[in-house]
Amino acid sequence: MSIINLTIDNKKVSIEKGQTILDAAKKVNVRIPTLCHHEDLCVAGNCRVCVVEVEGSKTLSASCAVPAEDGMVVKTNTPKVRNARKDIVALLVSEHNTQCTTCYRSMNCELQALSAEYNIDNNRYLSVLKPNIEIDRSSWSIEKDDSKCVRCQRCVRTCAELQHVNALTVSGKGKDMKISTFMDLPLNEAICTNCGQCVIHCPTGALTERRYFDRVWEAIGNEKKHVVINTAPSVRVAIGEMLGYPVGSRVTGKMVTSLKRLGVDSVLDTDFSADLTIVEEGYELLQRLRKALVENDTSIKLPMITSCSPGWVKFIEHIFPEHLGHLSTCKSPQQMFGALSKTYYAEKKGIDPKDIVSISIMPCAAKKFEANRPEMNDSGYRDIDAGLTTRELGHMINQAGLNFAELEDSEFDSIMGESTGAGAIFGATGGVMEAALRTAYELVTGRDVPFDNLNILPVRGMEGIKEAAIKLENCLPDWSFLEGVELKVAVAHGLINARKIMDQVAAGKSPYHFIEVMACPGGCIGGGGQPIPTNDEIRKKRAEAIYEEDMNMPVRKSHKNPEIIKIYKEFLKEPLGEVSHRLLHTSYKKRNHY
Amino acid sequence: MIQTKNLVKELVDKHGCSRNNLLPILQGVVADENYLTEKAMVEVAKALDLSSAEVYGTASFYSYLFTKPVGKNVIRVCKTISCKMSGKQKIVQAIEKLLKIKMGETTRDKQFTLIESNCLGWCHKGPVMLVNDDVYSEITPEKAIDIIRDLDPKHLTDF
């Protein structure tokens, strides 16, 4: 690796060859404004906001796209640069729907920030905003408002590079160039997984989640309704970012208090249903292994693959419809919670389930779609009435006028509020696998999983595909057929990695027994419903916070959750039993691939 | 439907199934079916293992790869300044009158679509029009009408 030297604003910089001028500038704390640039994505060089002057060049250079060269002399703040930048931002504004006062992304919009920074005069240019742009609200998960699009193509690159879904494309050219779906179809007809990664990579309000908080306020305000909320594990380590806390802050107690202050009747924990998922899924895996290894049942699909990520589920339904048998039949924690909230919870609390409004707070855009899947009504009602994102909750807390930082901590309500560290780590990539192994290994051997402090490090971290193997030895009599088996597992996050894993499965060459897949990079902590911005550094900090949550829990194995033990005793009777099958398991649908 | 499927298969067999062959394949579909139907783009996406959105996005960049219905014959009248200077507008008016359509429209019988084009590369012999792949230069309104009539004598004799 060769090192080159250059000068940026009279400061000397040494940097590895191949890095861009922008990278070099960061090294000496020179901030160059950007818009189309995103750490997660490949270089585009489209918006031209980051232009700088390079000595000897007649034109300006897009610092995000031009490699730094040895001996280069760069100036980032000359009149020529400032004039061009200001003009470029003014042009973007002239193409933009500037009704910021009514925009969901107001105060968290990169164009708005640039426009303020460069003090843009909206009258410098005529408006070239296309008239009569209709907002696409066809999808349960994502809204697309082209009037706010700056054509940076971050969404297109996200959909291609992180997810390999390519639901979004650039269409037309010149003045008619825009971001569209196939044939400009409404989003609900596109081959879209609803993962929402486009939303968290959009610099403006062009792509947002569909908001359901008004529905929640409505329910809270209705005295006849009993509102229960479940909050996903990764929400508590991210919501703080919307409320003035540094990235990676754990604000679980304040979050619970704030929800109570909003007027929610019962604040419960998705971690509880995550624990339940682990027990059901763990038994499902063992059952599959028994059928495949002992009974030689060839209809049993292995590897079994997790099904808690609804973006992933829709992905496999579209892209690998012939391989749905590999998916665990377990519903996601959200949907298990929903079905139980209107059966078990209703019964225990003596509330008519028709009066229960079951809400989930999720790091996710796809959860909205999942909640609205027609089959998700096993309780006899809509199991989940609305799925909100972390961001929506942040807005609700602000709307309620709460001073979040001043709130005391409080505990989740009961029942279905108790959880374990295993449920908590669901929020990070590898977490489901780790939780499942903690439980499955113990079920089979009666011993703790053989990792220090139960921390299964090989499945943690941000590598796209991770694998691990655990040898099952000295098994309990019930599981003697697994004696000596080396349980092979893999973890993939980001759909581009999921596709690689699935290509192997489809080719019949997957060496694994069990695979965890999360649609979003980093898992739920990097979900499409999380605070914006989200990038690698932020994902890492949120993941660290998740693992701290785990370490701080008294119980760190799902099957040891007292409320889980109780629900099996009182209601479900046994894992994979009749009640479980009715309420906690589901089936999948083949969808169009192209 | 089956036809489109077979057509795409033939084209893919001929050109190959890598992304580099996308444009020749799409050109082949347009040559046969006048424009790219939804079905055709999906078939091409399948054959090249692209998303249908990528196929659409690419096609929509190019003015010869129609993603919306056009007629069997596409008439392109050059609108560049030199053709304007040599009487392009009169040609357009004559064709509009003959076909009873406006610029950008397709006749009801789907025989003709009239569009404007950027420079066709015959500036010394304007006005010029391209009907499908054939160039007609130094045209007059009368000549333009004759050319179009010849393409569809049966239908257009009534005019």
Added chain:
Amino acid sequence: MGYKGLKKVDIIFDCANCEPLEVLKKALAMTPDQIIEQIISSGLRGRGGAGFPTGLKWKLAKAEKSDVKYVICNADEGEPGTFKDREILDVVPSKVLVGMAICAYAIGAKEGFVYLRNEYNFLLKDLNPLIEKFNKNIQNLGLDFTIKMFSGSGAYICGEESALFESMEGKRGEPRNKPPYPTKIGYNGKPTVINNVETLVYCTMIIRIGVEPFKKLGTSDSRGSKVFSISGDTTKAGIYELELGIGVDEFVKEFGNGDTKAVQIGGASGFCVPRKDFKNKIIGFEGVPTGGSMMIFNSSRSMYNVLKDYLEFFAEESCGQCTPCRVGTQQLLKGIEAIKRGEKPSSYLNQLLKLTETMKVASKCGLGQSVQNSFSSIVNNFREEMIY
């Protein structure tokens, strides 16, 4: 500045004593370095408009270590007012193919493409069999090189070399970030020489007639001759090969019809030279460069209409990916319309002129960068016509 009188030349279309394959044989008897040396010393610069030194381009490509290299003939001629490449491909296509083969030999490429704009598809019925035959002939000469046709699909921007590669790779024709340049990373990510049709013929002819006859034409910055596409208010519209470095006044004297008010040199992305400047401008890289488009306008023509036409063209043909070009072209068009209608004051022209400066320095590719050429030269010389 080497001012020249108008001199008609006959190199490109000259077929006397020029059997193209014989030229190729002559080239194959030389070493690649000798060929490149000749092209460099001829001073030949690209005839597509940008004017990059051809020999240097070849030299850079040759220096790249790669098993796969490409030669591409850029026949995506689309600049308004240009039609010389069509004529060359129609009349002397073999010379183009020989130029490609010489380049392939010089840089070590085994595969070549002619990227032909869709509008010229009618040429295919002659070109396809010719290429087939040519491929056989060069194989017989022992040169491992094959030429294929690639038909464009209708996009002016694909004449931009990196956009052309994208298009050949089955993508939207959006220009790439530079560097890297095509000689390093071109088509399929491999070192690629992409030359204009006319440039390739000159390469053939430099090998044929030698460096000196070519070099003695033109000026020190603009060696040789050039094929011009002449249209507009002239009785002599057509294709002419002229020595470079001629004065615009000489040109107008020859081709104008006595009432020439302005000449647009280089098409929509070129410059407008008004009557008052005819005397002090020469046609060449050190004066007014051109890819060949020469449009002559008489006193009766509205320069507002000319500019509006160009701006409409740019707003449609911009690929749309970069802000200055996509939005800038729309702003310029809307802006001059608003001034004409009196909705914006005439001083708004100054704002628009400043905008073209931004487009020039900040656009991603030559399209957006060159909009200023026609805009400022028309607006500055015919300001009243823009307003009233």
